[in-house]
Structures are given as C-alpha cells and as structure tokens.
Amino acid sequence: xxxxxxxxxxxxxxxxxxxxxxxxxxxxxxxxxxxxxxxxxxxxxxxxxxxxxxxxxxxxxxxxxxxxxxxxxxxxxxxxxxxxxxxxxxxxxxxxxxxxxxxxxxxxxxxxxxxxxxxxxxxxxxxxxxxxxxxxxxxxxxxxxxxxxxxxxxxxxxxxxxxxxxxxxxxxxxxxxxxxxxxxxxxxxxxxxxxxxxxxxxxxxxxxxxxxxxxxxxxxxxxxxxxxxxxxxxxxxxxxxxxxxxxxxxxxxxxxxxxxxxxxxxxxxxxxxxxxxxxxxxxxxxxxxxxxxxxxxxxxxxxx
Numbered sequence: 001x002x003x004x005x006x007x008x009x010x011x012x013x014x015x016x017x018x019x020x021x022x023x024x025x026x027x028x029x030x031x032x033x034x035x036x037x038x039x040x041x042x043x044x045x046x047x048x049x050x051x052x053x054x055x056x057x058x059x060x061x062x063x064x065x066x067x068x069x070x071x072x073x074x075x076x077x078x079x080x081x082x083x084x085x086x087x088x089x090x091x092x093x094x095x096x097x098x099x100x101x102x103x104x105x106x107x108x109x110x111x112x113x114x115x116x117x118x119x120x121x122x123x124x125x126x127x128x129x130x131x132x133x134x135x136x137x138x139x140x141x142x143x144x145x146x147x148x149x150x151x152x153x154x155x156x157x158x159x160x161x162x163x164x165x166x167x168x169x170x171x172x173x174x175x176x177x178x179x180x181x182x183x184x185x186x187x188x189x190x191x192x193x194x195x196x197x198x199x200x201x202x203x204x205x206x207x208x209x210x211x212x213x214x215x216x217x218x219x220x221x222x223x224x225x226x227x228x229x230x231x232x233x234x235x236x237x238x239x240x241x242x243x244x245x246x247x248x249x250x251x252x253x254x255x256x257x258x259x260x261x262x263x264x265x266x267x268x269x270x271x272x273x274x275x276x277x278x279x280x281x282x283x284x285x286x287x288x289x290x291x292x293x294x295x296x297x298x299x300x301x302x303x304x
Contacts, residue, residue: 029227031268039265041255042304049081053122053254056147057247058086058107058137064129065091067153067243070288071128072099074247077295078269080254084121107137123148125250127155128243135162142168148253150174150262152246153181160184169206171222174249174259176242178213200226209259211249213242217267221260229264231271233286235278240288245270248295272298 029035044051055075060068065087072085072095084103085095092104124147126138135158141149142165149172151159156177159165163185169175177185179195186202189195196218203210203220212218217229248270252262273294278286 029225031227031229031231031264036265036268037302039257039261040302040304041257043079052079052081053251053256054082054084054120055080055250055254056084056086056105056118056121056124057250058124058126058134058141059128059130059243059246060085060087060091060095061129061131061133062088062090064131065094066240067129069095069098070240070243070292071125071247071250072102073289074244074292074295075125075251075254076101077292078248078251079299080122080251083251118145118147121147121254122256123150123250123253125150125152125246125253127151127153128246130154132158132161134158139165139168146172148172148174148259148262150176150246150249150253152176152242156181156185166206169208171207171209172259174209174211174253174263176211176213176245176249176263178242182210182212196226200224209263211245211263211267213245217271219260219263219267221263223260225260227264227267229267229271231268232274233271233278233283235283235286236271236274236291238287241270241274241291244288244291269295269298272301 057068057072057075059071068085068087068091072083075083084105086105086107087095089106095102124141126141126149131154134154138155138158151173156175182195183189186198189198199210199212199218199220203222204224207222209222210220219227245266249262249266252266257265274291276297277290277294281290
C-alpha cells in the first residue's frame with residue numbers, strides 16, 4: 001500500500017484529494033511492477049485453447065468496423081483462446097481479413113437475438129462502435145446474462161441514456177469510461193477530486209468496477225479499492241486506443257480474472273504496451289494498432 005499521494009490527482013489542490021481519501025477510509029494503491037507480477041496468472045503448458053477462455057465481442061456498426069477489428073485483435077493478442085465477434089454481416093470480410101483467427105456471429109440491425117448458446121462464452125466485451133441501435137441487446141445482456149462483461153463506448157452511452165438500467169449492473173461488470181462518458185453517466189464534475197468521489201460512490205452503490213480513463217487511470221472496485229495506473233503516455237490519446245483496452249480487459253475476463261483484477265491489470269498492460277511502442281515509433285506517431293503490437297512485450301516481461 002502506497003501512503004504518499006502523488007500530486008497529479010488534482011492540480012488545483014492535491015491535498016484535498018489526500019484529505020478526501022483519508023476521510024473515506026479508502027486506501028489508494030499505485031499499480032507497480034510488484035503488484036502486477038502478483039496478478040498475472042501462470043499459463044498451463046499442457047492446456048488447450050478452451051482452457052484460455054472464449055470471448056464474445058459485440059462491436060462495430062456501419063462506419064465503425066475498425067473498432068471491432070482493434071478489439072478482437074487486442075483480445076487474441078492478450079491470450080484468450082477463442083473469440084467470436086457479433087458484428088453486422090457487412091463487417092465480416094473486413095474483420096476476417098485482419099483477424100482470421102476470429103469467429104463471427106451475424107448481428108442483424110445491430111441487435112442479436114437471445115443466444116441459446118450464451119453459456120459457451122466465458123466473458124463478453126460490449127460497445128466499441130456498436131451504435132445506439134444496440135440498446136435492446138445490452139438490456140438483454142444486463143437482464144439475462146451472468147457472464148463477466150466489460151462495457152465501453154456506445155454501451156456507456158446507452159447506459160447514460162437509460163439510467164433506469166443502472167440497477168442491473170453487478171460485480172461481474174467492468175465499465176471503462178473516459179471523463180466525458182463518466183460525466184454523462186453520473187453528472188457534471190468541475191475537478192478530478194469530485195469525479196473521484198463520485199467514482200468511488202458509484203462503484204459502491206452499483207457493486208461494479210469502474211475504470212476511469214486518463215493520465216493515471218483510476219480503477220475503483222465494488223469492494224472499495226482504488227488503484228491508480230502508472231503506465232501510459234500522451235501518444236495513446238488517439239482513435240481506437242479505448243477499443244484496444246476493451247479487447248484486453250475482455251480477454252482477461254475470459255481467462256478467469258476477477259473483474260477488479262482484470263481492470264487493474266488491463267490498464268497497466270495497455271499502458272505498458274503503449275510505452276514500449278512509443279519508444280520505437282515516438283508518442284506523436286503512435287496509433288492504436290501499435291499498442292496491440294506492444295502487448296507481447298508485456299508478456300515477455302511479466303509472464304510466469
């Protein structure tokens with residue numbers, strides 16, 4: 001446990017954040033190499049692909065097929081054994097050209113009917129580029145699915161537009177908003193301190209893990225934990241970076257990581273991969289697919 005609060009949390013008055021956390025009795029943790037090494041699970045050398053999990057990815061719509069492609073590729077690169085992408089039929093050729101290892105499930109009009117075989121998936125990643133028309137699918141999954149799930153992008157926008165769905169959230173779910181998405185979901189904030197306070201209370205109220213993106217991403221868990229990520233760089237502020245993170249977290253959930261651990265590890269892995277790729281290409285030239293290329297460097301360094 002790190003007890004010295006870094007000054008980056010609130011440029012206006014960092015001491016206010018420290019006082020807030022102390023008052024709440026909430027410990028804060030800076031994710032470092034020691035913590036991450038403890039989280040990474042060893043791989044069984046004798047295992048088969050089903051042992052590493054099957055992810056269902058619901059993503060992509062007309063004009064945003066790239067979001068599904070980036071998420072799918074990132075998920076596979078992070079180690080899940082299988083991935084099935086629920087995508088519009090028009091996206092199938094594009095996705096399989098880039099990610100031939102994926103399987104596909106046709107989504108008609110951005111809505112997939114109830115899947116009788118849903119239990120064959122170990123986790124679900126929902127939202128990247130999926131469009132607002134996918135509301136019925138998200139509601140269906142919130143009501144009827146017990147599988148771990150990460151919700152991002154349009155999934156978060158749908159929750160913001162349908163706040164009566166929030167009570168359907170649970171400990172099995174990870175939300176990954178950027179500050180704008182978080183404010184649409186919870187209300188406007190003028191400082192990071194206010195947003196942190198709301199993040200903690202939101203996780204507690206709905207028993208959900210929240211990964212709030214940004215420099216020093218914060219992860220709040222249903223159990224009251226608060227983790228600040230220490231990897232990443234400004235080059236990762238680029239289109240598709242969040243889609244890569246969704247694929248990474250979905251892959252970790254499919255491999256059996258608990259939602260809080262998947263969010264903390266996923267944020268660190270994502271930032272670490274971005275740092276390694278930026279060292280090669282520069283921060284300015286970094287694009288989202290470069291982050292995927294850096295994922296292997298993380299596992300070379302941290303895999304048991």
